Amino acid sequence: MPELPEVETVCRGIEPHVSAQRIAKVTVRDRRMRWPIPADLEQRLTGRRIEQVSRRAKYIVLLLDSGDRLLIHLGMSGRLRVLAPDVAAIRHDHLDMLLANDVLLRLNDPRRFGAVLLWDAGDDDHELLAHLGPEPFDPAFNGDYLFNRSRGRRGAVKNFVMDGQVVVGAGNIYASEALFRAGIRPGRAAGRVSRAEYAQLARHIREVLEAAIRQGGTTLRDFVGASGHAGYFQQDLSVYGRTLQPCRTCASPIKRLVIGQRSSFYCPTCQR
């Protein structure tokens, strides 16, 4: 499942192949995604040049010379890959962009939780990005910020940090890992976590995401090839998916708990 580090890895991976390239041909095979791929996508993209590749939360943002921005979200199962122009399409291939340098940028998404959207030139913001919280690497994201935002909130601290309006990029895996590193149980009420604990939590959210980006993500989304294999960060997971396995710090069995419909993992000894 692509989380922020995977999306960042994809952005860095495609950037040298697509930046400053003109889009020669656009093929949409299946418009059905989370929202339908816009009907005027082909017309708005064809002939345009890609000026910049960036990321906001888990959205890939391609800035075009028209001023429009193409937003791509990979959802749960999306893959964006750089291929040779003659690679045959397979099931669940939704979108092709053939670039002037003969690079084929192809989006495949079996579960269709992903999205392809246009952010119109001239619009200050896009509705889906307008209410997002800070990036975890933004200096504005720190312990005091989390502490202030969380006062009065009775929901679980794990849900709080996974809320994209609070901070982006702390998906299920990384939220669990950061809470472990900070020694905070995931089910605690967000409003009852101390300022000092939030300072640790903010630091660990940032660090765990940075470490994962350095290693190319937990689930490596292979953008220049066909095979997908586990990213190196997988082996660094302390609690996620390790139910009943011994804590690497204290050997207590890791517990699994469902919070807000999602699996959460924690060490009952190291986290309080």
Added chain:
DNA sequence: AGATTCGCCTGAGAGC
């Protein structure tokens, strides 16, 4: 406003 639930999807893995 905050918290909770629902729904969208298909592939992987388990069980038989």
Added chain:
DNA sequence: TGCTCTCAGGCGAATC
């Protein structure tokens, strides 16, 4: 081998 069942999960929308 092949079927059925369960689970996974980002995140917007609806509801409480």
